[in-house]
Amino acid sequence: MSKRQIKAVLHRTALCALVWLALTRADPGAFAPGVAVVAAAVWLSLRLLPARHPLALWRLALHLPRFLAGSVTGGLDVARRALSRDMGLRPGWISLRADLPPGGRVALGCEVSLMPGTLAAGSRADGRLLVHVLDTEAGFERMLGREAQALARIAELEHSASSPGGGDQA
Amino acid sequence: MWLDLSSFALTALGLFFFVAGTAGLLRFPDTFSRLHALTKADNLGLGCVALGVALQAAHWTDVLKLALIWALALLAAGTVAQLVARAALSEPRARKRAGERP
Numbered sequence: 001m002s003k004r005q006i007k008a009v010l011h012r013t014a015l016c017a018l019v020w021l022a023l024t025r026a027d028p029g030a031f032a033p034g035v036a037v038v039a040a041a042v043w044l045s046l047r048l049l050p051a052r053h054p055l056a057l058w059r060l061a062l063h064l065p066r067f068l069a070g071s072v073t074g075g076l077d078v079a080r081r082a083l084s085r086d087m088g089l090r091p092g093w094i095s096l097r098a099d100l101p102p103g104g105r106v107a108l109g110c111e112v113s114l115m116p117g118t119l120a121a122g123s124r125a126d127g128r129l130l131v132h133v134l135d136t137e138a139g140f141e142r143m144l145g146r147e148a149q150a151l152a153r154i155a156e157l158e159h160s161a162s163s164p165g166g167g168d169q170a
Numbered sequence: 171m172w173l174d175l176s177s178f179a180l181t182a183l184g185l186f187f188f189v190a191g192t193a194g195l196l197r198f199p200d201t202f203s204r205l206h207a208l209t210k211a212d213n214l215g216l217g218c219v220a221l222g223v224a225l226q227a228a229h230w231t232d233v234l235k236l237a238l239i240w241a242l243a244l245l246a247a248g249t250v251a252q253l254v255a256r257a258a259l260s261e262p263r264a265r266k267r268a269g270e271r272p
Contacts (some may be wrong), residue, residue, distance in 0.1 A: 017271025022234040059267030071244075079187055091203055110248030114213055119206050121255035132202040132255060136239050
């Protein structure tokens with residue numbers, strides 16, 4: 001078993017154990033079946049999604065506050081536009097360089113879709129992420145390059161992170 | 171008392187964001203802009219409701235469960251938004267209304 005696989009098993013076991021504790025309200029009587037259930041769940045998860053890219057969980061944790069702040073700003077911005085008389089929409093498209101594995105690109109798209117004013121709409125043929133921008137004059141796209149870099153670092157792929165400000169006009 | 175008031179305030183705020191998201195869904199001009207309203211406003215709304223309910227939790231695992239619900243809804247929102255946007259891109263009518271050329 002490689003180091004990468006051991007790390008994946010540890011991460012997934014911790015996650016599944018946490019879910020089991022939440023579902024059973026940490027009832028001591030549920031610990032024994034929990035061991036079997038967690039083991040089965042980890043085995044199944046490794047079969048369905050083999051360990052490829054180890055995640056740096058501390059980087060993920062460090063990234064969380066910015067993600068939360070971004071999703072609050074995003075929600076406030078869209079709520080303000082939805083309820084204002086002049087919604088101030090100037091929709092447009094940009095494409096973002098994302099040298100991430102396919103799973104990473106979906107994760108980036110997921111995050112981008114919850115950040116203020118941006119929405120991922122799949123990839124183009126050349127592998128760039130296609131992003132819809134709600135207001136092309138609000139500068140929403142400035143943060144995208146940084147998000148892609150942060151995700152690449154979480155997936156421990158910093159050598160292939162996109163350049164800063166990797167979003168440009170499509 | 172203060173805990174209850176905070177719960178009321180947070181869940182009310184959450185409902186406000188759900189209403190705002192729905193207003194955006196109805197008012198925004200095209201599929202893509204509507205997806206913005208749905209994903210972002212509902213994500214924040216659910217976060218506020220979950221926080222408000224978490225203040226009433228009797229057990230720490232209830233807080234964990236709420237966090238899990240929020241995280242899964244977040245993941246679903248982000249994923250579904252991408253899928254709908256991608257599907258809409260392949261539909262000429264939606265593309266025309268959005269006035270784009272990717």
